[in-house]
Amino acid sequence: MxxxxxxxxxxxxxxxxxxxxxxxxxxxxxxxxxxxxxxxxxxxxxxxxxxxxxxxxxxxxxxxxxxxxxYDLPARYKQAGSDSAKERVATFAADLVAEGSVVGFNGGTTTSATARRLAARSDLAASSRRPSITVVTNALNIATEMVLRPFIRCVSLGGVARPESYELSGPLASMVLGELWLDTVVLGVDAVSAAGGATCQHEGEAGINSIMVQRADRVIVVATGDKVGRRAFARICPSERIQVLVTDSSAPADALGDLRAAGVTVEVV
Structure with a gap:
């Protein structure tokens, strides 16, 4: 390597x-x-x-x-660090999360980077409020990192772990999510478009991610430009349910225009 x-x-x-x-x-x-x-x-x-x-x-x-x-993170997480576009998206999205709020993260390289940047925010670490942020996640790697921060309350969902993504899914995860409310969910996707909405390749992950969206007041999709204007196998939510898309300048202009026309606030970083 x-x-x-x-x-x-x-x-x-x-x-x-x-x-x-x-x-x-x-x-x-x-x-x-x-x-x-x-x-x-x-x-x-x-x-x-x-x-x-x-x-x-x-x-x-x-x-x-x-x-x-x-140690022991899957390759899809280890390779995220060298992607400057992904880091820009993560940094911008992390700053959208308000102190004192409850924020959900699904698994993926961009959400992992966003959670890491959120945990590095000096204003949250210096806040007198404890916890200064609550993180709810079905991603084992995100939970492992967040639990180390004394100013973050970390809620890890139960369920069956997928070794490909470290994401928990199944009825246990659904049951726990059904009892929680999220101010914001930061949603990683395999594809996003105005017509197809937010989509991913695995139907089990799509099911849990869909419940996260249902339980959240605001949905922030984080996706590099190569995922914009495309459609994957399983739908997480329609584009009308997405409040903000944070992406980079490689995203197709026509696809971004369609998303804006659908009511999505598009932030290009």
Missing amino acids: SEPDGRGMDRGARWSALLDLLAQHGRLSVAQVVESLGVSEATVRRDFGDLAAQQLVTRTHGGVVASAVA
């Missing part, structure tokens, strides 16, 4: 690349990261300190070792 290059990355993308390196190696020195990412020693040491403060790594003499969340 090729090593990521950090030159030109913003902090969030650089952190994701660094965590990807940790997932590969388990332990990193300052010199390794300088060589792999092409950044200064001062930047690496600052990143190590910030990641340790987020409890994502443990500092050692001259380096860091991976915390539990950096």
